[in-house]
Amino acid sequence: MIGAPIPEGVLKVIAEVARRRGLLTEALLSPDQGVAATAARGEVYARLLRQHTARAIAAWMGRSKWTITKGAKAYRDRMGLAAPKAVRSFPARPVLVLSLWRGWVKAHAGRRRMDDICAEVAGLYGYTVDQIKGPDRDQEICVARHHCMWAMGREPHLSLPRIGKFLNRDHTTVLHGQRRHAERMAREWPEGLAA
Structure with a gap:
């Protein structure tokens, strides 16, 4: 058998x-x-x-x-035992990546939540998540918001409409922010270190 x-x-x-x-x-x-x-x-x-x-x-x-x-x-x-965790669920390992203005920072391999990404980017720039999601259009906060949109766009499970809904923006605004951040990175890192 x-x-x-x-x-x-x-x-x-x-x-x-x-x-x-x-x-x-x-x-x-x-x-x-x-x-x-x-x-x-x-x-x-x-x-x-x-x-x-x-x-x-x-x-x-x-x-x-x-x-x-x-x-x-x-x-x-x-x-009276608890159910075991899934066999194939491995914790995401932190990886060092080059950030545009902050040098080497930890990034996590695997799926990341929008809250976590936004909190990490907001912390890099000294803002809160509410400020990133808010209506403020100062240049400094827009740079941080564009970085947040770009970082979220790098996650394969996050679509433009989903990112836009989270940030209280239209999906075309998210696309514009991602492009602006990519252009800014290309200007400031012409060797392509941050790409």
Whole structure:
């Protein structure tokens, strides 16, 4: 009934749970629907889901992904345990990038929220997020606002209308601000260091 070859580390977890519960390892790998085997399988699923995907576990155990997640959830509920974080969610690593006026600053790889981007840029220029989003049209704050629009535009999941809605501007204003900031960077960094 086993679909894919089971890695050695997974077999160790299965054997450990079976030994502690007084069962044979084969009982956990068989299609047996006994109460003791089902409860032990739930513990195995919950432990394996900390390090592996439900799809991989389903292939190893010869069961469906739904059965794996349902069994793990039932075990966690019985034991009062919290659900594990997703296997593939890695924290974004900070990367050093060259800012136009502030030198080297930390930027985060991965998805960034508009609030975070706006707060970071506003902090670089000494403004608040409300000032960046506000109606003020002084040159200094416009430079900061254009930088904010440009930084948000570099995020692939943020569209012009979405950025405009966040900053209380039209999407064409956002496009203009992004272009102005790019021109300013090209003038002040002709070698292309900040691009």
